[in-house]
Amino acid sequence: MITNKEYKYETAFGLIAGPLYIIFGFIQLAVGLGYSSGWTDALYIPKDIIGSLILVLLGAIFLYGVKELNEGTNEGVSFVYVGIFLALLWVVVYLLVMSASALEAYMLKSEDFEEWVPADDMKPGIYLGILPLIGFLAWRSKFSFRRLSKAGV
Amino acid sequence: MTNNSIRVALAGNPNVGKTTIFNALTGAKQHVGNWPGVTVEKKTGSKKYNGYEIQFVDLPGTYSLTAYSIDEVIARDYIVEEKPDVVVHIVDATNLERNLYLTTQLMELGARIVIALNMSDLAENRGDKIDTKKMEKFLEIPVVKTVATKGIGIDQLLDTVIKEAKKGPHHEHMIGYGDDIEEKINQMENILEGDITLSKKYPSRWLSVKLLEGDDEALKKIEGSPVLDQVKNILSTINKEEYEAVMADKRYEAIDVIVPQVASRHDEKMTASDMIDRVFTHKYFGIPIFFALMWAAFELTFTFSVPFMDILDSAFAWLAGALADNVKPDWFGSLLGDGIVGGVGFVLVFIPPIFILFLLLAILEDSGYLARAAFIMDRLMTKIGLHGRSFVPMLMGFGCNVPAIMATRTIEDKNDRLTTILVNPFMSCGARLPVYVLFAGAFFGRQAGTVIFSIYVLGIVAAILTAKLLRSTLLKGDPAPFIMELPPYRVPTAKAATIHMWQRGSMYLKKAGTVILLGAIMIWTLATFPWGVEYGSEDSYAGKLGKVLEPLVAPLGFDWRIAVALLFGFVAKEIVIGALGVLYGLGEDAEEANISDSVEADPKIFALNSLGLMVFTLLYMPCIATVGIIKKETGSWKWMLFAIAYGIILAWTAAFLIFQVGSGLGYD
Amino acid sequence: MSETTLNVLEPGSKAKVIRIKGKGATRKRILDMGIVTGVEIEIIKRAPLKDPVEFKVKGYNLSMRQREAGLVVVQPLEV
Numbered sequence A: 001m002i003t004n005k006e007y008k009y010e011t012a013f014g015l016i017a018g019p020l021y022i023i024f025g026f027i028q029l030a031v032g033l034g035y036s037s038g039w040t041d042a043l044y045i046p047k048d049i050i051g052s053l054i055l056v057l058l059g060a061i062f063l064y065g066v067k068e069l070n071e072g073t074n075e076g077v078s079f080v081y082v083g084i085f086l087a088l089l090w091v092v093v094y095l096l097v098m099s100a101s102a103l104e105a106y107m108l109k110s111e112d113f114e115e116w117v118p119a120d121d122m123k124p125g126i127y128l129g130i131l132p133l134i135g136f137l138a139w140r141s142k143f144s145f146r147r148l149s150k151a152g153v
Numbered sequence B: 001m002t003n004n005s006i007r008v009a010l011a012g013n014p015n016v017g018k019t020t021i022f023n024a025l026t027g028a029k030q031h032v033g034n035w036p037g038v039t040v041e042k043k044t045g046s047k048k049y050n051g052y053e054i055q056f057v058d059l060p061g062t063y064s065l066t067a068y069s070i071d072e073v074i075a076r077d078y079i080v081e082e083k084p085d086v087v088v089h090i091v092d093a094t095n096l097e098r099n100l101y102l103t104t105q106l107m108e109l110g111a112r113i114v115i116a117l118n119m120s121d122l123a124e125n126r127g128d129k130i131d132t133k134k135m136e137k138f139l140e141i142p143v144v145k146t147v148a149t150k151g152i153g154i155d156q157l158l159d160t161v162i163k164e165a166k167k168g169p170h171h172e173h174m175i176g177y178g179d180d181i182e183e184k185i186n187q188m189e190n191i192l193e194g195d196i197t198l199s200k201k202y203p204s205r206w207l208s209v210k211l212l213e214g215d216d217e218a219l220k221k222i223e224g225s226p227v228l229d230q231v232k233n234i235l236s237t238i239n240k241e242e243y244e245a246v247m248a249d250k251r252y253e254a255i256d257v258i259v260p261q262v263a264s265r266h267d268e269k270m271t272a273s274d275m276i277d278r279v280f281t282h283k284y285f286g287i288p289i290f291f292a293l294m295w296a297a298f299e300l301t302f303t304f305s306v307p308f309m310d311i312l313d314s315a316f317a318w319l320a321g322a323l324a325d326n327v328k329p330d331w332f333g334s335l336l337g338d339g340i341v342g343g344v345g346f347v348l349v350f351i352p353p354i355f356i357l358f359l360l361l362a363i364l365e366d367s368g369y370l371a372r373a374a375f376i377m378d379r380l381m382t383k384i385g386l387h388g389r390s391f392v393p394m395l396m397g398f399g400c401n402v403p404a405i406m407a408t409r410t411i412e413d414k415n416d417r418l419t420t421i422l423v424n425p426f427m428s429c430g431a432r433l434p435v436y437v438l439f440a441g442a443f444f445g446r447q448a449g450t451v452i453f454s455i456y457v458l459g460i461v462a463a464i465l466t467a468k469l470l471r472s473t474l475l476k477g478d479p480a481p482f483i484m485e486l487p488p489y490r491v492p493t494a495k496a497a498t499i500h501m502w503q504r505g506s507m508y509l510k511k512a513g514t515v516i517l518l519g520a521i522m523i524w525t526l527a528t529f530p531w532g533v534e535y536g537s538e539d540s541y542a543g544k545l546g547k548v549l550e551p552l553v554a555p556l557g558f559d560w561r562i563a564v565a566l567l568f569g570f571v572a573k574e575i576v577i578g579a580l581g582v583l584y585g586l587g588e589d590a591e592e593a594n595i596s597d598s599v600e601a602d603p604k605i606f607a608l609n610s611l612g613l614m615v616f617t618l619l620y621m622p623c624i625a626t627v628g629i630i631k632k633e634t635g636s637w638k639w640m641l642f643a644i645a646y647g648i649i650l651a652w653t654a655a656f657l658i659f660q661v662g663s664g665l666g667y668d
Numbered sequence C: 001m002s003e004t005t006l007n008v009l010e011p012g013s014k015a016k017v018i019r020i021k022g023k024g025a026t027r028k029r030i031l032d033m034g035i036v037t038g039v040e041i042e043i044i045k046r047a048p049l050k051d052p053v054e055f056k057v058k059g060y061n062l063s064m065r066q067r068e069a070g071l072v073v074v075q076p077l078e079v
Helices: A008-032 A038-042 A049-070 A074-108 A130-138 B018-026 B070-082 B096-108 B120-125 B132-139 B154-166 B179-192 B196-201 B204-212 B216-221 B228-236 B240-262 B272-280 B286-302 B306-326 B330-349 B351-367 B369-383 B388-396 B401-410 B414-426 B430-472 B494-528 B541-556 B560-568 B575-583 B592-601 B607-619 B624-634 B637-664 C024-032
Strands: B005-012 B030-034 B041-049 B052-058 B086-092 B113-118 B143-145 B483-485 C014-020 C040-046 C053-057 C060-064 C072-077
Touching: A008 A038, A008 A049, A008 A074, A008 A130, A049 A074, A049 B286, A074 A130, A074 B272, A074 B286, A074 B306, B005 B018, B005 B070, B005 B096, B005 B154, B018 B030, B018 B041, B018 B052, B018 B086, B018 B113, B018 B154, B018 B494, B030 B494, B041 B154, B052 B154, B086 B096, B086 B154, B096 B113, B096 B204, B096 B240, B113 B132, B113 B154, B132 B143, B132 B240, B143 B154, B179 B204, B179 B228, B179 B240, B196 B204, B204 B216, B204 B228, B204 B240, B240 C024, B272 B286, B272 B369, B286 B351, B286 B369, B286 B388, B306 B330, B306 B351, B330 B494, B351 B369, B351 B388, B351 B401, B351 B494, B369 B388, B369 B483, B388 B401, B388 B414, B401 B414, B401 B624, B414 B430, B414 B624, B414 B637, B430 B575, B430 B592, B430 B607, B430 B637, B483 C024, B494 B541, B494 B560, B541 B560, B541 B607, B541 B637, B560 B575, B560 B607, B575 B592, B607 B637, B624 B637, C014 C024, C040 C072
Parallel strands: B005 B052, B005 B086, B086 B113, B113 B143
Antiparallel strands: B030 B041, B041 B052, B483 C060, C014 C040, C014 C072, C040 C053, C053 C060
16 A cells, blocks of 8 residues: 555555565575476576575565655655665676676687576566666656765765 | 975865865876885875976875874874975865864964865755855965866866965964963973974974874974973873863864854755665665675676686686797796796786776775775674774685785774784685585585585684684784764766776786796796606606605695695695696696596595695685785785794694594594 | 763764763774764664664764763753
């Protein structure tokens, strides 16, 4: 439910993204612990326990934001924004790792990467990123860091 | 100033954009070194402007100019003794009060000051109004508004610096400390002026104030002066601690009078930075987010960099091979190829992870997060005798100890930093993993994972115990206070982060590079000569040395081959495997699987002593690059030798216990 | 209200500094950071492991361990 009027879209976003990240996090955790089946392969769930914990963490951050917003604490919106920022940060990290694998496979032709295809490095952490990407575009102005200065300390 | 050359020092609090101003002023013309005798970074640079040659020195960022911190002593000694023509004081426009505290002390030093009011856009954005004209009038110091990240105000700053430099000798400004203290200051000044050489060298009011504050460094400056006894007489009549507090009060009082007249401040209840901080230092999410970010940094540093390392590795292997095969005479080709290119190549292969790590550290630091990381982890680190700021370098040690030890520069306290450096090699770096994989895989089968994990845990335990030991013996002392500013979050700029990365990274290349080159040549010599023997074989000097060392490692269950392999492992720990390959006559490029088979087939190596070997590899002296960086960062041969000796003794003892106790219990 | 030290106050409360105990580097550093007699200081939050503590003083954020905060004698203010 959405009781915060001022940030109703952010609350709604958290209500969608939070549970999704947590559910995928637990599925990935199960796979990491040894469970495997056709449908988890179809969802590109990797055997990656640390990655699964990060998904759960991101989901929990979104939901905590929703909790605070619904309690009337408008500052809770920072959990939604920071959650979006962190989720996208991980998309970038995963894509960079993927590009490193691509380099190994196609340019260096390393033995360990002989049968590598991009799908091998696909994971929920990447494709779930579409949600925070939408959020980022929707609230772009909040991410312009207008009120933060540039650093160079 | 002499002719058209002007010497300028940059002073200011940490986190006010001092480096950005320095970069904007000097461009790429920078030189990074150390202040004499200490490992505090010294940056210098120069700029030609309107026919003037301006030399800049970036002083360490400080909040004050006391004798308690090495940074502050460096900054004030430079101003007092080198007497720069102008001191540019960078002031954070959003935080005038605390920044002006340093101004009051710079004034006492008798320096000619120009204030750069930095981040003035940020102050204006939030609605602050700062009247620079009034500020100039009250302080009698020219004030220039700057926004260093956009290059705004830099030319005006240079113009003002030139104008001020022309004014010649500086005038003194002062803070009144109240009748009682002023009377003592007067007495003290009169006494000090009795010593002509002294009063020529140091501003007598500044020296008087410092002496009355109980400043030990100031007292050292007048040692040997004929007026010393008179000074001590006065000092014995006062309560220095009370004076210290009253003087700090008076400085802030003076600031409190000025600031409201020159600036109107709009304190926001909740700034954007506060909003971000609610999440990053949250009581439940703070720690998980910290670990998630560290893991991201780890992935980028040690996974993303692998293909780039592979490219460099094969390039150097090709070059080394080409040189060794084609250059005549043979020994010279071998020296060039196997010795020099192989050795230097080893350093250069680490460029990708080291530069990526430094880039990420710069981003974390510039964004303001590193201070939060210390805030979050301090409690845990204090428990084991370290500091909150020790955590990131310790974690990075799992990747490579070299950049990790360089990252300890963010730790202020000398003992904290030294402890962090000395225990860092016990964090098992990536280079040691192949050794564990080989032996655990060969002798422990399905338990291999558990064995390797235990080795890592043992490393952490060794680090904790060593830290505790050092803190209660050689590096005793109260824990350094943790009084740290949490600067506002900022957006890191690519330029600043890149400059930072390049400066630290190139230092690794220069310094560690020379040490490694020497080490590589040394080992090549041992393995090659007498000329004609097979590289690294039983007949080479290395092999003979192995035979000599055998009795030393025999109680650990190691034979001469392992002794030689471990000796070579000093260059880089993963070499242990390659060296064993050579010793088993498989050639340097032997597949790991073949080495594994040979090791398994060798009756002299079995589960028990292979466990000892893994533990020995974990603990014994750090690799040569790490040793080089320990020497560089501690600035001391003594600590470098300590790190080597301590590691070897610990490793020997541990492997001895494993082998002897294990044999006693009937394991093999 | 009576005198107390900064380390015992709860996040969200404010206090006025009366004096700084102790001596040497730690005390000087506390003074230098602007925690001088008469200054108003706000307790923002404790770190996730309860120590150190974050404060707001003179418009900027500062963190200290409980140990250092215990040196600051304050008069709690009504919020």
